[in-house]
Amino acid sequence: MGQTFRVSSAAPDPAPSGMGVVAVCHGVEVPDGPHLSADRIASLQDGTFAEVQVRGALAAIRPADRVLHLGAADGVLSAIIARNCRPALVLGFERDAALVARARALHRHNGLDDRTTLRHGEVLAGQVDPRFVEVESGPVPVTGHDRLRRSFLHNVIVLDIDGAERVFLRRANLSGVRLMLVDLHPAVYGRDGVRDCRRALGRAGYERDLGLSGAEMDVYRRVRA
Numbered sequence: 001m002g003q004t005f006r007v008s009s010a011a012p013d014p015a016p017s018g019m020g021v022v023a024v025c026h027g028v029e030v031p032d033g034p035h036l037s038a039d040r041i042a043s044l045q046d047g048t049f050a051e052v053q054v055r056g057a058l059a060a061i062r063p064a065d066r067v068l069h070l071g072a073a074d075g076v077l078s079a080i081i082a083r084n085c086r087p088a089l090v091l092g093f094e095r096d097a098a099l100v101a102r103a104r105a106l107h108r109h110n111g112l113d114d115r116t117t118l119r120h121g122e123v124l125a126g127q128v129d130p131r132f133v134e135v136e137s138g139p140v141p142v143t144g145h146d147r148l149r150r151s152f153l154h155n156v157i158v159l160d161i162d163g164a165e166r167v168f169l170r171r172a173n174l175s176g177v178r179l180m181l182v183d184l185h186p187a188v189y190g191r192d193g194v195r196d197c198r199r200a201l202g203r204a205g206y207e208r209d210l211g212l213s214g215a216e217m218d219v220y221r222r223v224r225a
Contacts, residue, residue: 025049026058028079028110033102035074050077052214053158056181059212060219061085061156068152069093070123070168071160071183075103075116081158082107082115090116091152093123095140122161123148126171145172155179163188169200180206180220 023030023044030036030044043049054077061067065087069078072092082090094100100120107116121141131142145168155176159165160183174180180201184194198208198218206220213219 025076026054026080027083028076028106030076031106031109033074035099035102044076052212052217053077053160053181053183054080056209056212056217056219057081057158058084060179060181060209060221061087064088065156065179066152066154067091067156067158068123068148068154069158071158071162072100072103072118073160074099075106075118077158078103078116078118079107079110079112082112083110087115087156091154092116092118093121093143094118095120095122097138119143123168125168125173149173149176157181159183163193166193166196169197169204174204174206178222180218182218182220184216184218186216 020032021029022032022036022041025044025047036044040049057077057080061081063086065085067078067081067087067090069081069090069092072078072094073096075092078090078092081087092103094103097120100118103118107113107118119141121143123143123145125145153176156179157174157177158181159168161168163185165182165184166189169182182197182201184197186194189196201208201218201220205222205224207223209219209221
């Protein structure tokens with residue numbers, strides 16, 4: 001098993017300082033918005049938001065890393081990574097244009113524009129034909145992962161693409177990526193799909209960090225080329 005780092009329990013974040021800010025989570029101020037449910041706000045306030053994902057990121061992402069975040073949602077997790085891990089850059093993709101606008105505003109509010117870039121779009125691995133995919137909210141621009149690897153050299157991937165991880169991991173060229181943080185969605189593809197994701201990562205030269213992984217989120221470190 002890869003090296004595991006312990007994360008000490010931090011004191012609660014101070015109360016929000018800005019008008020319209022509903023929570024401070026790991027040093028990130030989160031402005032209010034209609035996309036935030038009461039439960040989501042509560043998890044941000046008490047520090048349980050994306051608890052396993054945040055713990056893995058804080059323990060394993062290094063200051064010099066270049067992070068590709070697929071499924072960036074409203075930008076809270078990428079902001080936590082940018083503020084606390086201080087990577088060289090976090091490049092996030094999100095298929096919901098409204099959430100991209102929210103994420104950009106949150107990053108700007110927290111002064112993280114120099115370390116974060118958010119794009120509206122979806123990244124697909126393998127042979128990519130369409131320029132757009134259609135979703136309920138409209139067309140979403142498509143970027144091929146092979147092409148993206150050439151324009152944005154990254155060594156960490158945070159992957160949470162609502163059940164498409166199974167296909168992505170089967171097709172992706174992960175050369176040069178030392179760390180994978182993968183959200184799993186057994187409700188979408190079942191336990192067989194989870195096993196497929198883990199086998200694909202094993203074949204690609206990764207080993208699961210059992211100390212940082214959870215029931216539906218895995219941290220994988222490269223152990224062989």
